[in-house]
Each structure stands twice: as structure tokens, then as C-alpha cells.
Amino acid sequence: MTKPEKILYTAKTHVTGGREGAARSSDGRLDVKLSLPGGPGNGTxxxxxxxxxxxxxxxxxxxxxxxxxxxxxxxxxxxxxxxxxxxxxxxxxxxxxxxxxxxxxxxxxxxxxxxxxxxxxxxxxxxxxxxxxxxxxx
Structure with a gap:
């Protein structure tokens, strides 16, 4: 595995509930509900x-x-x-x-x-x- 020479950015998220939960980034720019693919719900x-x-x-x-x-x-x-x-x-x-x-x-x-x-x-x-x-x- 190749090691990076320099880290340009690290994305940090917190996910709860798996495919029927929610995901939020540490900076708050991503804040989405999650739903099963093709299933009910209004999340991604x-x-x-x-x-x-x-x-x-x-x-x-x-x-x-x-x-x-x-x-x-x-x-x-x-x-x-x-x-x-x-x-x-x-x-x-x-x-x-x-x-x-x-x-x-x-x-x-x-x-x-x-x-x-x-x-x-x-x-x-x-x-x-x-x-x-x-x-x-x-």
C-alpha cells in the first residue's frame, strides 16, 4: 500500500443507524438521512x-x-x-x-x-x- 507524501484533507463523519439512519460530517456541511435503496423514506x-x-x-x-x-x-x-x-x-x-x-x-x-x-x-x-x-x- 502506498503511503501519502502529504495529507490534503481528512473527511470525518459520524453515522448512526446504518442504512436507515443518518450521516453528519464533523464540519456540519453534510447532514443527511439515510434510507434503504429503493425503499421507503426520504433519505439517500x-x-x-x-x-x-x-x-x-x-x-x-x-x-x-x-x-x-x-x-x-x-x-x-x-x-x-x-x-x-x-x-x-x-x-x-x-x-x-x-x-x-x-x-x-x-x-x-x-x-x-x-x-x-x-x-x-x-x-x-x-x-x-x-x-x-x-x-x-x-
Whole structure:
């Protein structure tokens, strides 16, 4: 396991009640109710939070990759994320997909940016080899 040279940020949360509870960050910026995926309740779930976090991080990674190549990403860059919660062999698993929209960027250049971001995004690194994950161009 690679040790970081420098810690840039540490997220701290407190969760109670599991999938039917609540999550709050130490700085109060995150304060959400949790509900079972597809079930009753008005809270979010870990799969939605992961989809949002990976997408936001991935856009940041694309911005860095593009800047290194002297390319400005379009302001309307977006990602549609899908995170599946499934079962296998009596246990659970995740499967995830990002569908990236880079309007006005040539497909070949967009693919280079996406591939570069997938190599540098911390979320992509964390899941690589652990879950079935794909990143496609819309």
C-alpha cells in the first residue's frame, strides 16, 4: 500500500443507524438521512453518495488532465453515474459506471482526457480491481 507524501484533507463523519439512519460530517456541511435503496423514506443511500462522490472527483481529475494538455473543459461538462448494489454467493457487491459528457470536445481528445482521469482520480484508483467499473463517453 502506498503511503501519502502529504495529507490534503481528512473527511470525518459520524453515522448512526446504518442504512436507515443518518450521516453528519464533523464540519456540519453534510447532514443527511439515510434510507434503504429503493425503499421507503426520504433519505439517500451509500450507493447514491458514492456515485456523487466519484463523479465530482472524476470531473476534478479531468480538469487537471485537460489543463496539463492546455485544453479547457466545457463549462457544461457532466457525468451520469450508475452504481449497482447486487448479490453474489450469499454476499453483496457493487458495480459502477460513469457516462461522461464533454460537449464540443473531439471524441479522441475526450477519450484521452477520460482515460487520463481514470488513472489519476482517487476514487478510480480505490475501486480498480475491486469492483466492475467502466467509464464511457456519452
Amino acid at each position: 443511500n451509500p450507493e447514491q453518495l458514492f456515485a456523487a462522490g466519484w463523479s465530482a472527483c472524476f470531473i476534478g481529475a479531468m480538469t487537471q488532465v485537460a489543463a496539463a494538455r492546455k485544453i479547457v473543459l466545457p463549462k457544461d461538462v457532466s457525468i451520469d453515474a450508475e452504481v449497482d448494489l447486487g448479490t453474489v454467493g450469499g454476499g453483496f457487491l457493487l458495480r459502477a459506471r460513469l457516462i461522461v459528457s464533454l460537449p464540443g470536445v473531439e471524441p479522441e481528445i475526450a477519450r484521452e482526457i477520460i482515460d487520463g482521469a481514470h488513472q489519476t482520480c482517487p476514487y478510480s484508483k480505490a475501486i480498480r480491481g475491486n469492483i466492475d467499473a467502466t467509464v464511457d463517453l456519452a
